[in-house]
Amino acid sequence: MQGYIININNVKDEDLIVSILTNNNFYTTYRFYGARHSIINIGYKIDFEIETNMKSSIPRLKDVLQISYPWIMDSSKLYCWQRFLKLFYPHLKDVEEIESFYFDLLNELAHKMIKQNPKRAIIESYVKLCEHEGRLHTEYECLLCEEIILNDISLVRSFLPTHKKCSYSKSFKLSQIQELFEEKSLISFSDDEVEYLWNILLQGL
Ligand SMILES: [Zn+2]
Numbered sequence: 001m002q003g004y005i006i007n008i009n010n011v012k013d014e015d016l017i018v019s020i021l022t023n024n025n026f027y028t029t030y031r032f033y034g035a036r037h038s039i040i041n042i043g044y045k046i047d048f049e050i051e052t053n054m055k056s057s058i059p060r061l062k063d064v065l066q067i068s069y070p071w072i073m074d075s076s077k078l079y080c081w082q083r084f085l086k087l088f089y090p091h092l093k094d095v096e097e098i099e100s101f102y103f104d105l106l107n108e109l110a111h112k113m114i115k116q117n118p119k120r121a122i123i124e125s126y127v128k129l130c131e132h133e134g135r136l137h138t139e140y141e142c143l144l145c146e147e148i149i150l151n152d153i154s155l156v157r158s159f160l161p162t163h164k165k166c167s168y169s170k171s172f173k174l175s176q177i178q179e180l181f182e183e184k185s186l187i188s189f190s191d192d193e194v195e196y197l198w199n200i201l202l203q204g205l
Contacts, residue, residue: 002067003027004106005044007089016040018061019089022047023029023103026092038064043082045069045110067182077168080118081110083202084126091205093108101132124184126201130159131181135162138181140174153177170196 003022013018014033018040019026029050036155039048045067051057055064056076073078085106104179109125132137140149144166152164164171176188186194 001049002045002047004016004085004103005042005046006085006090006092007038008040014191017091019060020046020061021088021092021098021102023100023105024098026095026098028058030058031061031064032055038066040064040066041082042129043078045087066170069110077118079121080198081113084122087202087205102129105129105132117194119194120186120189121199123194123197124180124186126205127159127180127184129205142166146196155197155200157200158205159197159200169191 001022003020003025006021007017007019009017013031016031016033017038018029018031019027024100027050029048038086039200045066047063047067049063051062051125052059067080069078088102092102103129105125106131109121112121127136130193135158137143140153140161141147142149142163143156143160144162147163149163149172154167154169154171154187155165156162156169157166161177162169172189176193179185179188186197189197
């Protein structure tokens with residue numbers, strides 16, 4: 001099967017605990033150290049098998065094959081991708097049933113990043129994720145004072161809308177945020193503004 005590596009923990013010697021998001025599952029697996037293993041890293045898409053063992057509660061990860069991205073040698077794209085993928089671990093680790101939405105979203109994003117700026121592509125995908133989870137606030141009501149936002153709008157963690165005067169943070173035109181939330185487009189945002197949103201995103205999904 002195929003999946004995305006979203007967390008790696010070192011255990012004894014060179015063994016690893018590897019968490020993998022697949023189409024409809026979340027696997028925590030154990031990889032024994034061995035010289036002939038392929039290199040694995042957070043964010044890598046892999047084809048793999050798991051082997052369950054009566055003696056261990058964690059299945060063994062085996063037959064790992066890396067599925068490369070066309071941009072894998074572009075270190076800035078890979079860096080952004082890995083930072084984003086890492087956020088899925090705390091977000092999904094306790095979810096019992098994983099919908100295929102997440103796997104499909106990452107497949108689509110990996111493809112978009114061939115041509116698009118990585119931070120722009122990731123933020124647009126993140127807005128889709130918020131919408132899917134029913135927490136994209138398109139009524140534009142301020143998180144802090146609960147009044148409707150009519151002009152300048154600021155976003156806080158999870159892209160929750162606030163008045164500029166309530167959160168004392170950087171503001172955007174309401175029309176910009178509407179375009180982002182409703183059309184999933186960052187076209188009217190400058191690179192500095194994208195950088196600002198990127199840093200909000202890194203606080204957690
Ligand atoms: Zn307010």
